[in-house]
Amino acid sequence: MSKPTVVFDIDGVLADFTYGFTRAVTNDPRSQGTQETWDFEWKPEIIRSTWKHIDRSKTFWYDLPPLVTPAEAVEMQRLHSARGIIYLTGRREGDENNVAGQTYAWMVKHDLPLGRIVLTDDKIATIRELGLNPVGIIDDKPDLVMDFAMAAYPIYVRDWRYNRELPTQGLRQGIILAGNVHRVSSVGEFVSRVQSGQS
Ligand SMILES: [Mg+2]
Numbered sequence: 001m002s003k004p005t006v007v008f009d010i011d012g013v014l015a016d017f018t019y020g021f022t023r024a025v026t027n028d029p030r031s032q033g034t035q036e037t038w039d040f041e042w043k044p045e046i047i048r049s050t051w052k053h054i055d056r057s058k059t060f061w062y063d064l065p066p067l068v069t070p071a072e073a074v075e076m077q078r079l080h081s082a083r084g085i086i087y088l089t090g091r092r093e094g095d096e097n098n099v100a101g102q103t104y105a106w107m108v109k110h111d112l113p114l115g116r117i118v119l120t121d122d123k124i125a126t127i128r129e130l131g132l133n134p135v136g137i138i139d140d141k142p143d144l145v146m147d148f149a150m151a152a153y154p155i156y157v158r159d160w161r162y163n164r165e166l167p168t169q170g171l172r173q174g175i176i177l178a179g180n181v182h183r184v185s186s187v188g189e190f191v192s193r194v195q196s197g198q199s
Contacts, residue, residue, distance in 0.1 A: 055094030
């Protein structure tokens with residue numbers, strides 16, 4: 001078994017994607033460090049053209065505001081030294097806009113640990129392929145959190161309005177997920193629970 005690792009999602013956990021996305025559409029961002037939603041009410045063509053803009057932008061990912069405080073960044077550095085951190089993100093490379101490079105520079109800008117950054121559309125497959133032994137995984141997306149829970153990974157969900165229905169969804173599918181998903185209100189809480197080996 002490989003060395004224990006802590007797995008961080010980026011958007012909705014460390015970075016306020018909603019701020020960037022709504023600012024790209026309206027110049028009037030609706031989120032201020034609160035990652036309000038992943039559901040946008042605009043017409044599909046507006047969503048598509050915004051993604052086109054994002055896929056060309058050399059600064060979109062670099063400019064996202066953090067959802068972590070400087071003190072939490074220090075705690076993450078400690079965790080990285082002790083356990084090793086890896087970032088798994090659903091971000092995808094765009095049109096020569098170096099998403100991985102922007103993400104790396106964003107980590108530097110916010111003094112976050114420089115763990116490996118992997119762009120993937122299948123996080124569980126990536127964990128298996130890399131032979132990781134996660135002692136804690138944090139994500140915000142309901143579907144993904146449920147997949148991790150069903151695969152018996154130590155999954156923590158960063159609490160936001162849009163993922164509060166999660167245990168109910170799990171129960172509806174006949175799967176008792178409530179006890180397998182640990183809900184945390186901040187990255188700091190996640191880090192301290194993983195550090196202390198508390199689930
Ligand atoms: Mg996310």
